Amino acid sequence: MTVGPSRGRRYVMLLLLLCGFGIILFRLVTLQVLQAAELTAKADRQHQKTVSFEGARGMVSDRHGKVLAMNVEVPSVFGVPTSLESPSTVARHLSPVLHIRSGELERKLRQDKSFVWLARKVEPEQGRRLEQLSLDGIGMVMEGRRFYPKGPLLAHVLGFSGMDGQGLEGLERRYDSHLHGEKRVTVLQRDALGRTVFPKGLSEQVPTPGHALTLTVDEVIQYIAEKELEEAVTHTRARSGTIIVMEPQSGAILAMAVSPRFDPNVVAALTPDRWRNRALTDTYEPGSTMKVVVAAAALEEKVMTPGSMVFGENGHMVIANTTIHDHEKLGWMTFSEVIQKSSNIGAAKTGMVLGEQRFYRYLQAFGFGQRTEIDLPGEVSGLLKAPKDWGRRSLASISMGQEVGVTPLQMVSAVATLANGGVMMKPYVVSEVRDHKGRLLKEVLPQVKRRVVSPDTARTMTTMLEGVITDGTGAKAAIPGFRVAGKTGTAQKIDSRTGAYSSTQFVGSFLGYVPAESPRMAMIVVIDEPQGEAWGGAVAAPVFRRVGEQVLNYLGVSREDTVKIALATKDY
């Protein structure tokens, strides 16, 4: 008979076993239930990698698909200071590649951080050189960088985006919600060596790029406008200049040039003054170009006809204790001659015949004192007081383009209305928005704002404005072989020191359209503070001619004197 363990020893062993299992059970419950969430997250961190992707910013191209702005992935360089043995040596190696002073790099690399940016969005070539150096503790990630391959071309309209891809100015800002790419966080699986295997949900990995914009602008017309404007501003030693070319039938902007120019690829060192789009943010007193509006209103209201006789008071007329002057002594003249010779007295009398309320109605109808609602940021409404705030001289002053503040865009929009038979169109610069697959998301169609004057009035105005070129102040805007309709303007600026009209600071301008009988473009040229001769007919009209001639050639518009050639075809 064998003697087994005593009952007491059996109980002890059982107890020990139970305790052991109890501990294991407790541990299991702790790991699997109580700490489950925390440990699962820890495990995920070890074998999963979370990466944030941002889709590329959408492309911007001109009306013919020429690229004006696009994103390219370029390297950004970072350092891991905690893993560096000799920050000074690394900084010395990096300095000539990144073009940053060695001391500055060393200061960043000596920080008590595990990650510092050293240079963001550098050139691809710099990235290649850095790869060759193969420095420990220095790494690169790819980030999207905005490129404007045409440099300063159309910069004031395009604007620019910031380091983190957000639109800051111009179209980049106005259409930021369309242009910016989608942000998406993706989980990637890693193997034992830390290599990425493949993502969970493969289709979710690539974030959608931003939408692409197609503009109404033609890069060649834009180039012609910018080139001629730069030459004019340099030649006249002017402070700045603006040219807008618009398609009268649609309101599409073909070119919008502002001088001085800037390169949106390099804006860090510039001030907002440089990138402000003066075509729609700056107001000026238009001077005689406003006579186009008063004349159209007078014709529409039938208070004047082109043949109506107006007395020029021999160049001087007193209104409200102030004297209005003409640039020459004018006697009796027809209403057409008032416009041709740009008579201030004739315009003032026309305004007075119209009366405050009627004239004000036409000023509003032609779009003054309100935004044109162009799809660009920063547009101002200009300055147009209500008649109740007008002084005794205001009616006469506004008739000759004083006491009113307009933008170049408002002026070209007004003259384009006459070119379009009296119908005002809404100006716009973006014609299409497409997604990254090229599917059309939004098409901007020409939008009628209102009819301002009748087709008859518009036709009569065209004839009168042609007279400005053939027999008046705008002779230098004449384009051989084409009928041009237009008006010169020379406005004194307000001297900020005295608060009175300056005798040395002027704005010379010209606005018109061509060919007069079937306009292909309306254009305004504004030269701000030209030195020397400042007449609009002398500084702005020749620019209109040069731009107009080149653009008409480019568009393939036949001259009036062109002999029609019929191409013969022969069937064999």
Place this chain on the structure above:
Amino acid sequence: MKKLTIVAGVMLVFVFVWERVDVVRLGYQIERLKVQKILLERERDQLQVKFSALTAPERIAKVATEKLGLVPPQQGQVLMVHQPGETPNLSVPPAEQIRLARHVPTGRVSE
């Protein structure tokens, strides 16, 4: 029959293992191709920017005038040739798009 079942079972295990291994192999291959695609797209974008910069009107005009000695056409040197019935490329909106204007009665401003 028994042997056949065992062989079939072993085969199934081999197919299963082979399939798992192949999934992982294809996963790596997909990753490599994706990286290659990204690199090619990056190169394409860089080339597109370069092409766009090289075809800028300003650069072309500079090369044409300074390098090739060309000059802009003078008056009378440009002759437009239109085939009978050909209309110029004017992007005037179609009639239906401006019908608003056409339906507005001719006359005075009604604002």
